[in-house]
Amino acid sequence: MTTPVSERQSPETPVDELIPSVDEAPGSRPVAWPHRHLLDVDALTIDEIETVMRTADAMRQVLARPIPKVPALRGRSVTILFYEASTRTRVSFEVGAKNLSADVVNIAAATSSVAKGESLVDTVRTIEALGADILVIRHPVSGAPYLAASVFGGSVVNGGDGWHAHPTQALLDLYTMRQRLPRGSVAGRKVVILGDVLHSRVARSNVWALTAAGADVWLCGPPTLLRGFDAWARAGAGGRRFTVTSSVVDALRDADVVMALRIQKERMTGGLLPSLREYATRYGLTRERLSLARPDAIVMHPGPMNEGVEIAPAVATGAQSVIADQVANGVAIRMALLYLLAGART
Numbered sequence: 451m452t453t454p455v456s457e458r459q460s461p462e463t464p465v466d467e468l469i470p471s472v473d474e475a476p477g478s479r480p481v482a483w484p485h486r487h488l489l490d491v492d493a494l495t496i497d498e499i500e501t502v503m504r505t506a507d508a509m510r511q512v513l514a515r516p517i518p519k520v521p522a523l524r525g526r527s528v529t530i531l532f533y534e535a536s537t538r539t540r541v542s543f544e545v546g547a548k549n550l551s552a553d554v555v556n557i558a559a560a561t562s563s564v565a566k567g568e569s570l571v572d573t574v575r576t577i578e579a580l581g582a583d584i585l586v587i588r589h590p591v592s593g594a595p596y597l598a599a600s601v602f603g604g605s606v607v608n609g610g611d612g613w614h615a616h617p618t619q620a621l622l623d624l625y626t627m628r629q630r631l632p633r634g635s636v637a638g639r640k641v642v643i644l645g646d647v648l649h650s651r652v653a654r655s656n657v658w659a660l661t662a663a664g665a666d667v668w669l670c671g672p673p674t675l676l677r678g679f680d681a682w683a684r685a686g687a688g689g690r691r692f693t694v695t696s697s698v699v700d701a702l703r704d705a706d707v708v709m710a711l712r713i714q715k716e717r718m719t720g721g722l723l724p725s726l727r728e729y730a731t732r733y734g735l736t737r738e739r740l741s742l743a744r745p746d747a748i749v750m751h752p753g754p755m756n757e758g759v760e761i762a763p764a765v766a767t768g769a770q771s772v773i774a775d776q777v778a779n780g781v782a783i784r785m786a787l788l789y790l791l792a793g794a795r796t
């Protein structure tokens with residue numbers, strides 16, 4: 451048994467010593483992390499997800515200090531290259547990297563200048579030539595971080611690509627659930643992801659993370675916004691099981707976690723929804739609907755929220771909401787991942 455992190459901490463404790471060791475070889479970093487990149491959660495085993503969670507516990511302790519800064523990534527350079535709007539994700543990567551003493555370069559690229567795949571490759575090569583060790587990339591095209599990883603000599607972190615994946619969001623969501631659920635586990639818990647599943651990279655990455663952790667995952671929304679997920683569920687998603695339904699009542703009944711997703715108006719084409727008002731009436735997470743879930747169920751949302759559409763304002767800010775915890779945990783999770791990836795390369 452390792453001593454719980456909380457019992458070993460003093461204000462001066464270096465972050466390496468806060469993290470329970472899985473590789474005690476002298477001179478090595480305390481955690482052996484086998485992945486050079488983080489492109490999606492489907493590449494992570496449950497033990498690796500556990501390592502991320504434990505590392506994030508240590509990072510939360512760092513964040514609780516009066517000066518939340520450790521030298522773990524001193525001399526390393528992190529470049530944040532975002533081709534899509536973002537506040538939370540970009541800022542939490544930046545704050546996290548700075549807390550680890552990395553040098554941070556922020557590039558907000560206009561989507562129009564990267565219409566061709568070739569220019570993404572050029573940009574990544576330039577960033578590498580300028581000395582970046584870790585590249586955090588967000589891109590509207592699914593798969594763009596994989597292309598970046600194929601040409602970049604350091605580590606690539608996917609900060610969200612198209613409809614495909616948002617691995618750091620899924621990991622911070624899992625972390626938040628474990629923090630807030632009784633007994634700290636999602637195994638066997640009913641987790642409902644409600645809303646615009648079709649356009650959601652958050653939903654896709656959460657399916658991987660949550661099924662790996664043994665949750666009973668339900669995806670719910672209008673049939674037009676669940677297209678393709680039934681087939682994925684029937685195909686067994688690599689041995690993982692989850693339920694797809696358009697019945698809000700079936701989904702919410704006795705749920706332990708309800709995660710509302712933003713209606714992604716900017717990605718909506720071809721009349722998938724009659725109107726936002728109709729959506730709010732039939733699928734919006736109201737107090738009445740939430741009362742179908744367990745009384746101690748928690749409410750989540752990855753942000754940004756359309757209050758009054760997918761979630762009622764009273765639910766978003768109500769006693770069951772852990773939305774603010776998601777944002778706070780985002781910094782700890784991103785610090786954990788940057789730390790692990792930096793270690794993987796030494």
Ligand code: ASP
Nearest residue numbers: 536537538539540753754
């Ligand atoms: N889609 C954005 C993100 O993931 C939301 C926000 O930044 O507020 O960061």
Ligand code: ASP
Nearest residue numbers: 610616652712752753754
């Ligand atoms: N912030 C999340 C994302 O970037 C969810 C959203 O944008 O609705 O995918």
